[in-house]
Amino acid sequence: MDINQLKDAGLTKNEILVYKAILDLGPSLAGQISRRSGLHRRTVYDVTEMLIQKGLIGYIIENNRRIFSPSNPERILNLIKEKENSIQEILPEMMNLFNKTQEKEGTNFYKGKNGLKSVLEDQLEKGTKEILILGAQSKAVNVIPFYFKWFNEKRIKNKIKMKLIYHEKTKTKISNSEIRYLPKKINSELAINIYRDKVAIILWNKEKPFAIVIKNKDITEGYLEYFEIMWSLSKKIK
Numbered sequence: 001m002d003i004n005q006l007k008d009a010g011l012t013k014n015e016i017l018v019y020k021a022i023l024d025l026g027p028s029l030a031g032q033i034s035r036r037s038g039l040h041r042r043t044v045y046d047v048t049e050m051l052i053q054k055g056l057i058g059y060i061i062e063n064n065r066r067i068f069s070p071s072n073p074e075r076i077l078n079l080i081k082e083k084e085n086s087i088q089e090i091l092p093e094m095m096n097l098f099n100k101t102q103e104k105e106g107t108n109f110y111k112g113k114n115g116l117k118s119v120l121e122d123q124l125e126k127g128t129k130e131i132l133i134l135g136a137q138s139k140a141v142n143v144i145p146f147y148f149k150w151f152n153e154k155r156i157k158n159k160i161k162m163k164l165i166y167h168e169k170t171k172t173k174i175s176n177s178e179i180r181y182l183p184k185k186i187n188s189e190l191a192i193n194i195y196r197d198k199v200a201i202i203l204w205n206k207e208k209p210f211a212i213v214i215k216n217k218d219i220t221e222g223y224l225e226y227f228e229i230m231w232s233l234s235k236k237i238k
Helices: 003-009 013-025 030-037 041-053 075-101 112-122 147-157 217-233
Strands: 057-062 065-070 106-111 130-136 161-166 177-181 190-195 198-203 210-215
Touching: 003 013, 003 075, 013 030, 013 041, 013 065, 030 041, 030 065, 041 057, 106 112, 112 147, 112 198, 112 210, 130 217, 161 217, 190 217, 198 217
Parallel strands: 130 161, 161 177
Antiparallel strands: 057 065, 106 210, 130 190, 190 198, 198 210
């Protein structure tokens, strides 16, 4: 069990250490938690107060001493839902500000796996009818595992088609898509995604994934012409 995933629920490193110690020990005193977690006793008291406020642990008093016990771990899911609900409340206002300040043209840079997810999710936004991918990568699945199942489900739900040109012949099957491959194998990790009035240049490097998104009508039309040429030269998957 990778307890560090609790960071996604908003827990700090010390909160995770204390919570795991209490899960391991069951009902326990601060001194026991301190020894198990490796944290100073004073720190344990501070952290347990935060965990109590979050509803992740509780306590009883015996002989004037607090004995801490874990709450049902499903409470963690409720924490995440509460955070999501809080964001949903202010999302309309944030979207209004976002739409007002959006530049008509520009170039944005994205680093890391979460950056790539932002780029891909932008391709699913309203107005996208088709995504064209030159240099589609089988290895992309290894960079952000488990993500593309969700991506394709939402793409299909939004009725967005895809045309993909792979660097090499592939057995990959993707619903609501046409797939071709280049006659000559290319080892580049670079892919170009064309959608709406944008071009996303993506480096599918597992260690340092990176993307550049260009929003410019003329540049996008130029890449569209280039894609159509490559499409005509590529081979169909049989």
